Amino acid sequence: MSVFSLFNKKETSAGIAKDRLRIAISSDRNNTAYPFMTEMKADIIEVVRKYISASSVSISKETDGEVDTLGIEIIIPK
């Protein structure tokens, strides 16, 4: 093996496939894990609006190990 071959080490197409799949699948999983998200959001907005005049309601998702945390942010104008 020459010194140059160390620098020229080409990434295999299987390696590229693995990296691309990881990213594509992690984004797919976020979108499909909670298919009811849109409906639930509409329901939450309805409930919130019954009590306060919120300008926006948003739901965010974070994954930490074995658990997903859904955060609901309600912005109230002063």
Place this chain on the structure above:
Amino acid sequence: MGIVYAIISGKGGVGKTTTAANLGIGIAQEGKKVALVDFDLGQRNLDLMLGLENRVIFDMVHVMDDEAGLKQALIKSKHNENLYLLAASQTKDKSVLVQEKVKKLITSLREEFDYVILDAPAGIESGFEHTIMYADATIVVVNPEVSSIRDADKAIGIVDAKCQRAKDNKPVQKFLVINRINPAMVTSGDMLDSKDILEILDIDLLGKIPEDKLIVESSNTGKPVILNEKSIAGAAYKRISKRLCGESVPFQDVELFISPSLMVKIKSLFQ
């Protein structure tokens, strides 16, 4: 009470029906009574794979609609007397599948057979959901290729979310079959290896099937490749069938490429 397996893939054309036919025969060869059910309504093919296309009179929709009895509709395999096929309907559309009728059908099959194998349609539409709903476990078939793996992940997500066992808070078992592995390409880094695929999908490996030209011949003739003793894919299906019957068969690394000239070279030394 028999065990019900659903065979799914997400993407079409990866070898789902071929896998169903081969495992059906493989498990039947182990002395178990097996029913294969084709859930691919409108695109019936399992009958062709088993060489039974001329024997279909009644199909699963006739049974579900009480137009035929289960015993009338089940077709005995030519290859193994323990194996029966319930064909998909070729004419009626998928809307005929109703939850209650599917449940009733699977319950009665479970009473009659040791193993019930449901061949799901490709995609993740309603026909797919009906197939996985009442299964005890799912066999996921993929090819070592990006679109197949991504679609399989999506299908697995639906199984986890929607099947009856998930609703009952019971564990949902999923087993992976990697089909059409080309060992030379894996060795050269031009094909995803099983370790990568397992890491991404995060389910248990049931078996690996090497690419095998005999598969085409077997579908041409309606004799699943497991019946051909020369076939390396057939041997892999045999190992999987034994595993499904509880026998702990060691995994053979079909991905390790043995150069065809190796033995020629070794033997040349004998002369």
